[in-house]
Amino acid sequence: MSIDMLAVHDLGNRAVALLDELAAITDEPGRVTRLYLSPAHRRAADRMAEWMRERGLSVVEDAIGTVRGARAPDEAGPSANKRLLIGSHIDTVIDAGRYDGNLGVVAGLLVVEELARRGTKLPFGLEVLAFGDEEGVRFPTSLSSSAAVSGTYRPEWLDMADRDGVSLRKAIADFGGDPSRIREAAIPKDSVIGYVELHIEQGPVLEHKGDALGVVSSIAGQSRFRISVAGEAGHAGTVPMPLRRDAFAAFAELAVAIERLAREGTGNLVATIGRIELKPGAVNVIPASVEATLDIRAGADAPRLAAIDRIRHEAERIAGRRGVTIRFERFADAPTCPMDDSLQDLLAASVASLGEANRRLPSGAGHDAMAMARSFPSAMLFVRSKAGISHNPAEYSSPSDIGLAVEAMVRFVEKLAETHRA
Structure with missing residues (x-):
C-alpha cells in the first residue's frame, strides 16, 4: 500500500x-x-x-x-x-x-x-x-x-x-x-x-x-517499597568512624548496590529510589534513621522478583556489617x-x-x-x-x-x- x-x-x-x-x-x-x-x-x-x-x-x-x-x-x-x-x-x-x-x-x-x-x-x-x-x-x-x-x-x-x-x-x-x-x-x-x-x-x-x-x-510489572534504616544518633565530632551506626551511610551503600543490581539485571530491569528522608537532620548529628522509597520495574516478572531477592540479601549483609537494621515494606505490586x-x-x-x-x-x-x-x-x-x-x-x-x-x-x-x- x-x-x-x-x-x-x-x-x-x-x-x-x-x-x-x-x-x-x-x-x-x-x-x-x-x-x-x-x-x-x-x-x-x-x-x-x-x-x-x-x-x-x-x-x-x-x-x-x-x-x-x-x-x-x-x-x-x-x-x-x-x-x-x-x-x-x-x-x-x-x-x-x-x-x-x-x-x-x-x-x-x-x-x-x-x-x-x-x-x-x-x-x-x-x-x-x-x-x-x-x-x-x-x-x-x-x-x-x-x-x-x-x-x-x-x-x-x-x-x-x-x-x-x-x-x-x-x-x-x-x-x-x-x-x-x-x-x-x-x-x-x-x-x-x-x-x-x-x-x-x-x-x-x-x-x-x-x-x-x-x-x-x-x-512492565512493578513493585514499590518503603525502606526503613535504623541506626543510632551520635555526636558528629566525638564518635569514631569504626564505632558508628550511621543509618545514612548504610543506606548509601544499599543505594549503590541497588543501582548495580539493576544494571546487571535482564528484561529491561530498572530500579529507582525516588524519595529519601533522614533524621534527626542536623549538621552535627550522625543520622539515626532513613526512610526512602524504591520502585522496581521490568518487562517480565522473573527478573523483577529475582532483583528484589538480591536486594534484600544485600540489605541483610550491609545491616549486619554496619550494626543497623533495614526493613522493606511492600506497598504496591503489579505483575507484568x-x-x-x-x-x-x-x-x-x-x-x-x-x-x-x-x-x-x-x-x-x-x-x-x-x-x-x-x-x-x-x-x-x-x-x-x-x-x-x-x-x-x-x-x-x-x-x-x-x-x-x-x-x-x-x-x-x-x-x-x-x-x-x-
Whole structure:
C-alpha cells in the first residue's frame, strides 16, 4: 500500500491542532494541569464530547466521567454485536506536557474521521474512550476510569480522599457522575474484539533506534517499597568512624548496590529510589534513621522478583556489617501485563505497510491498557518521544511521527475488519 506523505503530515497537523486546544483547558493558567474530576477536566470532557458528536459518534458519559463515543457497525454479520475500543486518558500530571494520554484519544477521533472520509465499512462497532484517572495525581488511585470500563473497579476507592479531604465519592457526584452506578460502566467481555491505545513512548528507545513507531510487547510489572534504616544518633565530632551506626551511610551503600543490581539485571530491569528522608537532620548529628522509597520495574516478572531477592540479601549483609537494621515494606505490586499477540501482529503489519521497522518494545510506564487487558485483548502503539521527555512541558512528538502513528492505527482497523469478514 502506497504512502501519501502529504496526507500523513496533514493527519499529524490535525492531531496537533486538537492537542493544542486541549492543552488550553487547564486548572492553572500558564501551564497544563488537568487533574481527575477538576473543573478543567469537566471542560475537557465536554469539549471531547462535542468533537465526538461532530464526527458522527453517539456520545454518553459514564458514571465515573469517561466520555464514550460509539460508531455502529456498517455491515451485518457475526461481529455486528461486537466493538473495537480505542482510547486513552485526558487527565494530566501537574505542569504536564500536551501529548501524554491526550494523543491516544485524539487519535481515536481522527481514526473515525479517516474511516468515514475513505468510505471504509466496518463489520463491527467502534468506540472511542476518553478516560479520566490514569495519572493518579489527585486521589490515591490510578486507572480507576479504565478499571470501571473493564469491570474491575474496587468500591473501596470511593472512600479515598484528596489532599483537601474531598472523597472520591463526592468528587464524582460533583462532576455529574453517579458513584452508585459505576458497575454499569463495565462493558461485557464477550462484546469486545479488543482495545488499542496509541501513546507517546515517554522514553528514549525509539529515538535512539531511529524508529518513529514501536509496537508494545508488554507493560512492565512493578513493585514499590518503603525502606526503613535504623541506626543510632551520635555526636558528629566525638564518635569514631569504626564505632558508628550511621543509618545514612548504610543506606548509601544499599543505594549503590541497588543501582548495580539493576544494571546487571535482564528484561529491561530498572530500579529507582525516588524519595529519601533522614533524621534527626542536623549538621552535627550522625543520622539515626532513613526512610526512602524504591520502585522496581521490568518487562517480565522473573527478573523483577529475582532483583528484589538480591536486594534484600544485600540489605541483610550491609545491616549486619554496619550494626543497623533495614526493613522493606511492600506497598504496591503489579505483575507484568503482556499485550495480545494477535493484535500486536496486526499493529506490526500496519506499521510495516508504512515502511517502518518492526520494532517491539516493553513499556516501563503504566497505562490504561493495563486495566483494559484484565478483561479484553489489548494492544498499544508507541510513537517516538523527543529525548524521551514526558510529564514535562518539554514533552514532544513531531507532527510527522504523529501522522504516521494515526495512519498506522487506521490501517490496523482496516486489517482487523478484513479478519472479521473472513
